[in-house]
Amino acid sequence: MLQDKTILVGITGSVAAYKAVDLIRRLRDAGATVRAIMTSSAERFITPLSVALACGEPALTSLFDQPFSHIDLPAKADVLVVAPATANILGKFANGIADDLLSTSYLVFRGPLVVAPAMNWRMYEHPAVKKNLATLLAQGASLVDPQRGTLACGEEGVGKMADVDAVIEGIRIALAPKDLAGERVLITAGPTREPIDPVRFLSNRSSGKMGYELARVARRRGAHVTLISGPTALPSPSGVTTVRVETALEMYTAVKERAGGATIAIMAAAVADFCASEQRTVKAEKQDMSLLQLDRTPDILAAIGALENKPFTVGFAAETGFRIDRAERKMVDKRADMMVFNDVLQEGSGFDTDTNVVTIISREDGGVLRKEHLPLMSKEAVASAIFDSILAHKG
Ligand code: PMT
Numbered sequence: 001m002l003q004d005k006t007i008l009v010g011i012t013g014s015v016a017a018y019k020a021v022d023l024i025r026r027l028r029d030a031g032a033t034v035r036a037i038m039t040s041s042a043e044r045f046i047t048p049l050s051v052a053l054a055c056g057e058p059a060l061t062s063l064f065d066q067p068f069s070h071i072d073l074p075a076k077a078d079v080l081v082v083a084p085a086t087a088n089i090l091g092k093f094a095n096g097i098a099d100d101l102l103s104t105s106y107l108v109f110r111g112p113l114v115v116a117p118a119m120n121w122r123m124y125e126h127p128a129v130k131k132n133l134a135t136l137l138a139q140g141a142s143l144v145d146p147q148r149g150t151l152a153c154g155e156e157g158v159g160k161m162a163d164v165d166a167v168i169e170g171i172r173i174a175l176a177p178k179d180l181a182g183e184r185v186l187i188t189a190g191p192t193r194e195p196i197d198p199v200r201f202l203s204n205r206s207s208g209k210m211g212y213e214l215a216r217v218a219r220r221r222g223a224h225v226t227l228i229s230g231p232t233a234l235p236s237p238s239g240v241t242t243v244r245v246e247t248a249l250e251m252y253t254a255v256k257e258r259a260g261g262a263t264i265a266i267m268a269a270a271v272a273d274f275c276a277s278e279q280r281t282v283k284a285e286k287q288d289m290s291l292l293q294l295d296r297t298p299d300i301l302a303a304i305g306a307l308e309n310k311p312f313t314v315g316f317a318a319e320t321g322f323r324i325d326r327a328e329r330k331m332v333d334k335r336a337d338m339m340v341f342n343d344v345l346q347e348g349s350g351f352d353t354d355t356n357v358v359t360i361i362s363r364e365d366g367g368v369l370r371k372e373h374l375p376l377m378s379k380e381a382v383a384s385a386i387f388d389s390i391l392a393h394k395g
Contacts, residue, residue, distance in 0.1 A: 001172050003031035008077035008109070010102045011051065011059075013041020014084035015152040016118040016161035021046065023083055023164045024054040027171070035073055036060070037102045039089070063101045070101055074109035079174050083144070084118035084161045087129045094132035112174035116144040116167045121157025144170040169216070169238055178222035179391060185218045186262035186311065187211050188255060188269035188300065190230035192248040196292065197280040205351040206270035208232030210316070210379050214266055215240045217383040226262070228254045230269055248272050248297035255300050262311040264390060267301040268340075270318060270351075305335030312394045314338040314386065320345050324359060328369055331361055338362045338393065340386060348376045356382045360389050 007027050011020045024034045036051045036059045043061060051059035060069050074080065082089060082102070089102065093113075098104040106113070115136065123129055124146060137143060144167050149160040162170075189211020194202040208229060215227040216237045225240045228251055236242035245251045248271045259265060277293035301315045315336040317327035320343070327341035339361040344350025349357040356379050360372045374385055 001175060002027060002168075004033075005031075005078045005175060006033045006035070006076050007171065008073055008080045008105070009034055009036045009055075010080065010082035010085070010089070010105075011036060011038045011042040011046070012082060012084060012086040012089045012102070013039055013044060014086055014118040014161065015045060016084040017042050017045035019161060019164055019167075020083055021050050021054045023081075023167055024051065026164060026168060028054070028056070030168075035077070037073065037105060039100055039102055041086070041088075060101055063104060065101070070104040071108055074105045074111075077109065077111060079112050079114060079171055080106065080109050081114040081116070081167065081171055081174075083114075083116035083167050085115040086117075087119050087123050087126070087132075090115065090117065090129060090132045090136065094135040113141040114144060114167070114170045114174050115141055116162050116170065117146050117159075118161035119146075119159050120151055120153055121155060121159040124157075124159045142170050142174045166238060173220045173239070176217075176220035176222075180218055180387060181222035183218070183223040183263045184261055184311075185215075185223045185225045186228070186255065186258050186265045187215050187218070187225065188228045188230075188251060188267045188271070189215070190232040190234075191270050192230045192251055192272045192297070193246050194248065194272045194275035194297070195246075195279050196276045197282065197284045199283050202272055202274065202276070203231075204270045204272065206230070206232075207352040208234050209352070209354065210356060210382070211266075211268035212237055213379040213383040214268055214386065215242075217380060217387060218264075221387060223264075226258055228258075228269070230271075248275060248300070252298040252300045252303065256303060259304050259307060259311065260309075264314070264394070265304050265311040266314040266316075266386070267304070268316050269300075271300060272297055299334065301336060302334040310335075312337050312390060314340065314390065316340045316342065318342055318344045318350060324361070324371065327359070327361060331369070338386075338390065340382075354379060358382055358386075360386065362389060362393050 034055050038061045048059040092103040144162045147160045148158045190208035191204045191206040219225045219239045227242045274294040277295045313336045327339050331339035341359040348355040357376050364370045
């Protein structure tokens, strides 16, 4: 998404200005061209040379460095991100004050603005700052919330600039088309864990990455997203309501409670098919394990497929081998509107990888199944392709 984009980074006077250097490098690594404007107070914290080395272009600091830079830089930019953003720059932007290169460029710029505030917690709570921020948000700016923590002054509070990952996610959100606005998307992700006794459980190798990418992409494209996640090591995607569950039964209950309000449901979780018939309260002896009895877990996808007013329902089929026939059968049996087949034995596909190789199976008019084979792609790109296909078929 950042490939070939031009990003104008504004850096203002905060101790967090050093984070801008890492931000610029990461944006360039993702394929973006970055130009930077520093205010005179930013120069007190980091040097234009550090910023220029990160950008590969001179960092501009004054309206008078190059004639018309306040016109040329914004005209070429796809997004303007101010990180860190002081109370002063928020006030200037909100009130149309143009007395330096950054504030003048802002008034010329017509694309999306992302701000990552950084300041003392009392300043951030001040009604004047809140009002200025509200003005900018009402004009369509995106806010990357500052974090709580120990601030430069030694005080504890909300005012630390968000970490660079969150700022990059803010930029991606600002750049994404909002073609899922108005959709309420319910997604499952990760494995489930079925306890046998207090120390053992049945589970599988799902990391949650596929489902979390689906959640992130849907949120970027404007959807309201609820993610029901089995146990994973992944942080909750920003702006997504994440409900953490452990067992298939807990996932089933969490999904059933929310399915009625969803317009799209995507079941990417690798739900355990079996659970122990009896959960022991003390650790089982080794010889007792041969007596382990299993029950079937509830089928969550089939339960959604059976709803009278079901959302557009998408299942995933993890198969070992090119068994698209099995995925098609699952799609029909579970009454899904779309199925995403992945052969988990294929290189770069399936469990705990950053990539996937999938075939999207959809229904044409007349009920004929259509298969779209996608090449090896990042899970983020797979998620985008799935939503493109959903929008094409949902009607
Ligand atoms: O999490 P990652 O490491 O990124 O890996 C991604 C993935 C391999 C887990 C993902 O791409 C995937 O294939 N998810 C579905 C795995 C699976 O359980 O497939 P299945 O063929 O067993 O199930 C078919 C469908 O029924 C799935 O949508 C599944 O969520 C659903 N199901 C299965 C059993 C059950 N009791 N309830 C269900 O809802």
